[in-house]
Every structure is written in C-alpha cells, then in structure tokens.
Amino acid sequence: MFMVVICAEDYTYLTIVQQDGTKTSLTAVGLSMKFADGNLTVNNAYTDESKTIALSSLVSMNFSNSDETTGISDIRADGNVGLDGAEAIYTLQGQRIPEGKQMPKGVYIIKKGNVIQKLQVR
Amino acid sequence: MKKRNFTLLSAIVVSITMMAQTITVTNADGTTRQINASEAGTMTYSQTDGTLTVGGTAYSVAGIDIDTENGNIATNSVAGTTDAAKRLYRYFRNNYGKKVISSVMADVSWNNTCADNIKKNITGKWPAMNCYDFIHIQVPDGNGWIDYSDITPVTEWVEKGGIVQLMWHFNVPCKESTEVKSDGSGVTCTPGDGNPITNSDGTITQTTAFRAKNVFIEGSWENKYFYAQMDRVIAVILKLQEAGIAATWRPFHEAAGNSTAKQQADWTKAWFWWGYDGADTFKKLWIAMFDYFKQKGVNNLIWIWTTQNYNGNSSGYNQDTDWYPGDAYCDMVARDLYGYNAAQNAQEFKEIQAAYPKKMVALGECGWDSSNKTGKPQGDIVECWNAGAKWGHFMVWYDGNAGNKSNTMVSDDWWKSAMKKDNSDIVITRSQVKY
Numbered sequence: 001m002f003m004v005v006i007c008a009e010d011y012t013y014l015t016i017v018q019q020d021g022t023k024t025s026l027t028a029v030g031l032s033m034k035f036a037d038g039n040l041t042v043n044n045a046y047t048d049e050s051k052t053i054a055l056s057s058l059v060s061m062n063f064s065n066s067d068e069t070t071g072i073s074d075i076r077a078d079g080n081v082g083l084d085g086a087e088a089i090y091t092l093q094g095q096r097i098p099e100g101k102q103m104p105k106g107v108y109i110i111k112k113g114n115v116i117q118k119l120q121v122r
Numbered sequence: 123m124k125k126r127n128f129t130l131l132s133a134i135v136v137s138i139t140m141m142a143q144t145i146t147v148t149n150a151d152g153t154t155r156q157i158n159a160s161e162a163g164t165m166t167y168s169q170t171d172g173t174l175t176v177g178g179t180a181y182s183v184a185g186i187d188i189d190t191e192n193g194n195i196a197t198n199s200v201a202g203t204t205d206a207a208k209r210l211y212r213y214f215r216n217n218y219g220k221k222v223i224s225s226v227m228a229d230v231s232w233n234n235t236c237a238d239n240i241k242k243n244i245t246g247k248w249p250a251m252n253c254y255d256f257i258h259i260q261v262p263d264g265n266g267w268i269d270y271s272d273i274t275p276v277t278e279w280v281e282k283g284g285i286v287q288l289m290w291h292f293n294v295p296c297k298e299s300t301e302v303k304s305d306g307s308g309v310t311c312t313p314g315d316g317n318p319i320t321n322s323d324g325t326i327t328q329t330t331a332f333r334a335k336n337v338f339i340e341g342s343w344e345n346k347y348f349y350a351q352m353d354r355v356i357a358v359i360l361k362l363q364e365a366g367i368a369a370t371w372r373p374f375h376e377a378a379g380n381s382t383a384k385q386q387a388d389w390t391k392a393w394f395w396w397g398y399d400g401a402d403t404f405k406k407l408w409i410a411m412f413d414y415f416k417q418k419g420v421n422n423l424i425w426i427w428t429t430q431n432y433n434g435n436s437s438g439y440n441q442d443t444d445w446y447p448g449d450a451y452c453d454m455v456a457r458d459l460y461g462y463n464a465a466q467n468a469q470e471f472k473e474i475q476a477a478y479p480k481k482m483v484a485l486g487e488c489g490w491d492s493s494n495k496t497g498k499p500q501g502d503i504v505e506c507w508n509a510g511a512k513w514g515h516f517m518v519w520y521d522g523n524a525g526n527k528s529n530t531m532v533s534d535d536w537w538k539s540a541m542k543k544d545n546s547d548i549v550i551t552r553s554q555v556k557y
Contacts, residue, residue, distance in 0.1 A: 009142060010142055010143050010159075010190050010191075011143055011159055014188060028143055028159075028188050029143065029188060029189060029190050029216055030188070030189070030212070030216055031186075031187070031188040032185065032186075032187050032188075033185055033186040033187075034184070034185050035172075035174075035183050035184055035185065036184065045209065045556055045557055046213075046216070046556050046557070047556075048556070055167070055172070056169065058167040058169075059166070059167060060164050060165055060166045060167060061164075061165040061167075061174075062162075062163075062164045062165065063143070063159050063162065
C-alpha cells in the first residue's frame with residue numbers, strides 16, 4: 001500500500017532583510033505591505049505588528065517558521081572582541097556576563113546606551 | 123481449532139507538507155498577481171530599478187498582501203471593494219477553517235440587545251458579530267418607534283470591535299391597495315392571495331399577493347415597491363459605508379422553502395414571496411438587487427446566499443443548487459439549521475462545502491427546534507466544530523419567549539460553553555476581533 005498525504009501549512013513568519021544585516025520577522029498571515037514614498041510600510045492588523053523601513057535599505061524578504069529578528073546588525077567576532085561603549089553583555093537566557101570574562105562561542109546581547117546589539121562569538 | 127492465515131500489509135505513507143500562503147502582489151499599475159508562498163523563494167529588492175523579484179519574476183510592486191491559501195476560497199469579495207470590506211472579507215477568509223466567528227441576532231431588528239444579554243447576564247463576553255434586520259424598513263418615517271437612519275446601534279457596536287451582519291425580511295404589502303401603517307402592519311413576507319389565513323391553532327397569518335415575477339414588469343406595483351424599498355435600505359447602507367463600516371449581507375434567505383421536497387404536495391412550496399415563483403425568478407431577483415446595489419454605489423457588503431434544504435433534511439429534501447445565483451454574486455453560502463446535533467451539523471457543512479468549494483460556508487441561523495426546545499437543541503458549537511462542521515460563523519436566532527437570560531434559541535449553558543476561555547482557540551468573541 002502506498003499513500004501520499006499532503007498537508008497544507010502556513011509559514012509562520014516573513015523576514016525582512018536590510019542592507020546592514022538587520023532582520024525583522026513578522027507574523028505572515030494577514031500581513032499588508034505598501035511600497036510608497038521611499039518606504040516599505042508593513043502592518044499586520046491581526047497582531048498589531050508594524051514596521052517602516054526605507055526602501056534604500058531593503059535587500060530581500062523570505063518566509064520562515066522561526067523568528068529571525070535581530071533588531072540590529074550582527075557582529076562577527078572572536079572571544080576578545082573590542083566592546084567599547086558596551087554597558088552590559090547578556091546571554092540569550094538573560095544572564096549578565098561579568099566584565100572582562102572570556103566569552104565562549106555563542107550569541108550574546110550587548111547594551112550600548114539605547115542601542116541593543118546581538119553579538120555572535122565564533 | 124481452525125488455523126488462520128494472516129497477511130501482513132505493509133504501508134508506505136509519504137507525507138508532503140505544502141507551505142500554503144497566498145501572496146497577492148499589487149503592481150504599480152493596479153494589476154494583481156497571486157503566487158504561492160512556497161514558490162516565492164527569497165524575494166529580492168533591486169536598488170537599481172526598484173523592482174521586487176518574487177518567484178523569479180520582477181514586479182514594480184506597490185503592495186503585497188499575505189493570506190492563508192484556504193483551498194479554493196476566492197481571495198477577493200465579489201462586491202466588497204471599500205477598504206473596510208476588503209479587510210473584513212480577508213478576516214473571514216483567514217480565519218476560515220481555523221476558527222468560527224460567534225454571532226447573534228438582534229432582538230428582532232435594530233439593536234444589540236441579545237448580544238448585551240449574553241455578555242452581561244451569562245458569559246462576560248460579547249459575540250463577535252451582531253445581525254440586524256431591515257424587517258421594519260418599510261414602516262413610514264416618523265413612526266416613533268424605529269428609525270434606521272439613526273445608525274447609532276451599529277456604530278456603537280463597531281466602535282467596540284464588533285462585526286456587522288445585515289439581513290432583510292423583505293416585507294411587502296398584502297395587496298397593492300394595502301396601506302403600510304406606522305405600527306408596521308399591512309405587510310408580510312408570506313405568499314398567498316393577499317388575504318389573511320387562519321391557522322389550525324387559531325392564529326392569523328397575513329399573506330401577500332405580491333409576485334416576484336412581476337418585479338421585472340416595468341411600472342407594476344411590485345416593480346415600484348421593490349425598487350423603492352431597496353432605495354430605503356441602500357440609504358442606510360450607504361450611511362454605514364460613509365462611516366467606514368462594512369457588513370456581511372444576507373438577503374432573500376431560505377428562498378427555496380419546502381419546494382425541494384422529494385415527495386411533492388400542496389404544501390411543498392417556498393414560504394417567502396421571493397421564492398414563490400421558482401428558482402429562475404429568484405435568481406433574477408438576486409441579481410437585480412446585486413446590480414442595483416452596485417449601481418447605487420454600495421461597495422461595503424459581503425454577500426451571503428442561504429441554501430435551503432429544510433432544516434438540513436437530506437432524506438426528505440433535495441439540495442437547492444439550481445437556486446444558487448452563481449459564484450460571481452455571493453461570497454459565502456449559509457444554511458439555517460434548527461434542532462440539529464453535532465453530527466448533523468457536520469454532515470450539512472460537508473455537503474454544502476462540496477457543492478460550493480469556492481465559497482466560505484456558514485451557519486446562517488441556528489437554535490433549538492421550536493417544537494422540541496430541550497429534546498432537539500442546537501448542538502454545542504465546539505462539538506459541531508470537532509465533528510467537522512467548520513462553519514465560518516454561526517448566528518443564533520432570538521426568541522423573546524425563550525425564558526432564558528439571552529432571549530435566544532439556545533440555553534444559557536450553550537452560550538457559556540461556546541464562549542468559555544478554553545474554547546477561545548476555536549470560537550472568536552468580540553474582544554478577539556481584529557481586522
């Protein structure tokens with residue numbers, strides 16, 4: 001016996017990629033995008049998500065089933081990356097990294113004033 | 123003991139998951155193109171010429187909408203072209219098959235009374251949609267008891283997040299000479315010779331000599347009355363449209379009445395005048411209304427046709443597919459069921475969806491069987507859902523003599539079950555509505 005079962009599922013997210021590497025994932029179903037006046041304006045009325053970016057910074061969009069949002073430029077670095085201006089560094093679990101500690105490979109969140117950055121240590 | 127031989131069947135099951143959103147690309151020139159999300163790939167934006175490449179094709183894109191694919195259900199409403207109508211249709215479509223939109227009838231016509239009862243007296247939540255009826259639209263202005271030109275009940279409902287449904291028990295004078303009185307008397311929907319009839323229980327039913335087929339005879343009293351009343355309704359709907367309100371619209375419901383009974387008899391007829399002259403006249407009537415509304419600038423409605431197979435009795439009645447106005451003239455197909463359990467709801471839903479695969483299917487009206495309130499109630503709506511009745515929405519009918527807290531044709535416990543928190547992933551209430 002041979003059976004083919006076809007299931008239709010929705011992608012969860014649409015991810016927008018900008019020139020500086022920033023990725024923004026928004027809930028896909030219900031999304032409306034307008035390309036006008038030099039901007040891409042994105043709204044999802046069902047989830048209240050919204051985003052406006054300059055078209056001059058738009059690179060691409062893709063569907064995904066995971067939230068790829070970075071909110072900032074990714075930084076590639078080794079464990080001794082210069083962290084000038086960093087007020088605090090956290091793991092993705094929210095644990096603060098003590099100042100001066102060697103960071104193992106992984107992804108961290110850096111706070112610099114009002115700017116939050118994601119850091120990937122390789 | 124007899125020895126038995128067993129054959130081991132091995133099954134190879136291949137599961138394929140299709141990623142199924144529909145991307146609607148609107149080009150700068152206003153044309154649209156639909157692409158399946160699974161074929162979109164990485165959509166790249168060209169800084170050189172401002173085009174977006176989707177699925178290998180570059181578009182001078184003005185906008186993109188992303189919606190659930192939902193089988194063959196059309197992505198656009200047949201006549202709902204205002205922004206509010208587009209958003210409302212999209213909301214219904216994106217929830218279709220995933221959740222059911224709760225709804226209740228007004229206390230007869232132009233109020234939110236039953237919905238308020240359900241919230242305040244029973245569940246703490248309002249149904250998502252309230253249904254208003256133009257049943258009294260013919261009552262002369264200045265009557266002192268109903269004023270459809272005051273759209274406050276509807277605007278208040280919408281401002282609090284509710285969805286609007288409009289329907290029309292299109293009352294007509296009993297005879298050409300009958301005066302429509304300020305108390306609402308002199309009219310009916312029941313076809314006959316225009317004289318009242320006395321029922322077996324002693325009650326009186328008014329009848330009308332109004333004939334649908336005469337609507338198409340220029341200058342006939344039916345023709346004049348039909349268009350005059352449509353003008354009155356259109357004036358209200360345009361007022362709603364100007365207020366940014368869209369609505370689902372369910373006119374001429376249950377048109378076939380009993381006429382599809384498999385065993386024909388003198389009683390197997392339509393029970394509303396709009397069905398009395400048969401399927402072809404009915405379809406002409408529907409299309410005449412559809413076209414006239416468009417001509418008058420009504421663009422805020424999502425049209426619902428109500429299929430009638432008397433209380434879903436497929437053993438005693440044929441389907442009324444020859445009464446269907448056509449895919450171009452409605453967005454949803456509804457059925458009115460009274461006294462049907464979960465399994466029966468599921469059977470009806472599946473039959474209707476199979477007959478109308480491009481349309482959303484809804485439970486247009488529901489409640490208990492009037493002849494047996496407790497013995498034949500409307501099935502629990504979540505049980506119906508789990509049994510396979512994936513109605514886009516349900517609408518419970520009112521009953522001022524129900525003797526319950528909602529004044530509707532289901533028990534208070536029915537509403538508690540439908541609206542409880544545990545069912546919020548299936549039943550949409552007003553506080554969940556966003557579109």
